[in-house]
Amino acid sequence: MKKIVVVSCEDEIKKYFSSLENNYICEVIPFNYEQSHVFENLLSDDEALIILSIRKWEVFKSFLDNNRMRINGTIVIAGVSTELDQKVVKDLCKVDRFIKGVINTDLDIELNYPWFNLLVNPTFSGIDQDELEVVGANIDTIVSSAIVELERLKTIHEKLVPIREEKFKGLSAISKFGAGESAGGEFFDVLSNDKEVLMLVARSRSYLVSSMIMGQFDELRSVQNFNNDKITEYIENVQNEIAQAKLKEEKRKLDLLFVRIDLKTMKGQVWRSGGSLLLNDGKVVTEESFTLNRSSKLMVLSSGLLENSPGKEALISTAVEKKSETSREILNEVFYTLRNEKKGMFFSHDATMLVFEVDKNAILQI
Numbered sequence: 001m002k003k004i005v006v007v008s009c010e011d012e013i014k015k016y017f018s019s020l021e022n023n024y025i026c027e028v029i030p031f032n033y034e035q036s037h038v039f040e041n042l043l044s045d046d047e048a049l050i051i052l053s054i055r056k057w058e059v060f061k062s063f064l065d066n067n068r069m070r071i072n073g074t075i076v077i078a079g080v081s082t083e084l085d086q087k088v089v090k091d092l093c094k095v096d097r098f099i100k101g102v103i104n105t106d107l108d109i110e111l112n113y114p115w116f117n118l119l120v121n122p123t124f125s126g127i128d129q130d131e132l133e134v135v136g137a138n139i140d141t142i143v144s145s146a147i148v149e150l151e152r153l154k155t156i157h158e159k160l161v162p163i164r165e166e167k168f169k170g171l172s173a174i175s176k177f178g179a180g181e182s183a184g185g186e187f188f189d190v191l192s193n194d195k196e197v198l199m200l201v202a203r204s205r206s207y208l209v210s211s212m213i214m215g216q217f218d219e220l221r222s223v224q225n226f227n228n229d230k231i232t233e234y235i236e237n238v239q240n241e242i243a244q245a246k247l248k249e250e251k252r253k254l255d256l257l258f259v260r261i262d263l264k265t266m267k268g269q270v271w272r273s274g275g276s277l278l279l280n281d282g283k284v285v286t287e288e289s290f291t292l293n294r295s296s297k298l299m300v301l302s303s304g305l306l307e308n309s310p311g312k313e314a315l316i317s318t319a320v321e322k323k324s325e326t327s328r329e330i331l332n333e334v335f336y337t338l339r340n341e342k343k344g345m346f347f348s349h350d351a352t353m354l355v356f357e358v359d360k361n362a363i364l365q366i
Contacts, residue, residue: 001025001027002024002025002026002048002049003026003029003042003047003048003207004017004026004027004051004120005030005039005042005043005048005049005050005051005073006028006029006031006051006053007031007032007033007036007050007053008030009032009055009056009059010032010055011215013053013078016078016109017030017051017078018030018246019109020116020120023113023116025120026120027206027207027208029208029211030208030211031215033059033063034218035211035215036063036067038187039207042207043070043071043073044070044071045072045073046072048072048073049076049119049120050071050073050075050076051076051077051078051103052064052075052076052077052078053077053079054077054079054083054084054089055079055083057086057088057089060077068098071098074100074101074119075098075099075100076099076100076101076102076103076119077089077093077099078104078105079104079105080104080106081106100119101119103115163328164176166190166192168192168197168263169194170263170266170358170362170363170364171197171261171263171356171359171362172327172356172357172359173190173197173354173357174327174357175188175190175353176335176352176353177350177352178338178346178350178351179346179347180308180348180349180350181346181347181348181349182205182304182349182350183207184203184205184206184207184209184210185204185207185304185350186201186202186302186304186350186351187200187201187202187210187213187214188201188202188352189217190354191221191226193226194263195225195262196225196260196261196262197261197263197356198259198260199259199261199354200217200256200257200258201255201352202217202255202257203254203274203302203303203304204253204254204255205250205251205252205253206247206251208251209247212238213238216234216237219234228269231260231271235271238254238256239254242254254273254274255273255275255276255302256271256272256274257271257272257273257278258271259278259298261298261356264364265365265366266293266296266358266364267289268289268290268291268298269288269289270285270287270288274303275303275306275307276300276302276303276306277300277312277316278290278298278299278300278301279298279299279301279316280292280297280298281293281296281297281323282319282320282323284316285298292356292358294358294360295357295360296357297323297327297330297355297356297357297358298355298356299323299330299353300353300354300355301353302350302351302352302353304349304350304351304352305334305338305349305351305352307348307349308338308341308342308347308348308351309338309343315334315338318334318337322334327355335351338351
């Protein structure tokens with residue numbers, strides 16, 4: 001399925017291109033320029049169509065200059081007539097051979113369908129059979145070399161950047177992520193202030209839903225307190241945005257896990273939908289609240305991780321058996337178990353695991 005990546009400043013062209021999914025075999029994936037670091041894999045996809053808004057010229061130009069050599073897909077710029085009718089735009093189109101087209105969003109989307117007939121569903125003239133066989137042999141050689149190189153890079157990556165570590169007042173967090181083959185994927189982040197820590201683990205089955213999760217979560221970064229109302233509002237906003245989107249039913253599924261920990265009392269609250277799991281010192285957390293003691297470990301196993309082989313029970317058993325080990329050793333053992341069952345280069349599903357550990361000398365308010 002063709003991926004159409006729509007990058008804008010404030011979702012100004014998101015709605016315009018969303019209807020393409022009704023007319024082409026494609027997935028429209030919108031996100032804002034400041035979120036681009038999260039979607040680097042889409043930018044590097046040589047089959048993707050990358051549509052860039054020029055609403056804010058400096059933002060667009062900075063993004064293009066910084067990512068030009070990372071983008072392997074087809075680049076098209078988009079804007080209204082007044083935005084396109086500028087000397088800087090014309091000069092760019094004249095000299096920049098990376099840009100393959102211009103779309104005027106003042107026109108009805110149907111008038112731009114000829115573009116998408118070419119870019120999304122291209123047709124090819126006949127090719128001589130002998131030429132086709134030579135091309136096929138060359139592609140096989142390139143693919144074989146690419147697979148070997150990818151394996152080498154993955155091994156180096158796991159050695160160099162296997163784990164993310166963060167430190168808070170009286171609490172530490174360590175996490176690991178493994179990429180899967182399924183669409184959508186998992187996203188996690190940890191926010192904090194002097195009083196509390198807020199963790200989100202989210203899983204979607206669509207890049208569009210992933211973009212919605214990211215967009216709404218960015219707004220939480222600016223709040224002073226992660227109170228119940230803010231988190232409930234976030235969940236409702238995401239659910240409403242998904243409900244209004246033109247998505248197939250199977251693409252609407254969303255797993256969300258919020259955990260908030262008070263750094264003074266080490267008491268936690270949980271908001272959960274989906275199959276993610278919490279283990280407090282090896283015991284499954286089933287309630288909406290929990291308490292951590294000094295040296296306690298809270299393990300977070302994502303729903304994607306638990307759906308990988310060898311399965312939920314085996315992975316939980318591995319984590320519980322290693323609960324007395326260091327947080328790093330627990331992560332390594334669980335991911336070692338996953339890798340032993342892996343049949344291809346990637347897991348079947350994205351896999352995320354975090355371990356929060358209370359300092360043994362933490363001062364806790366009773």
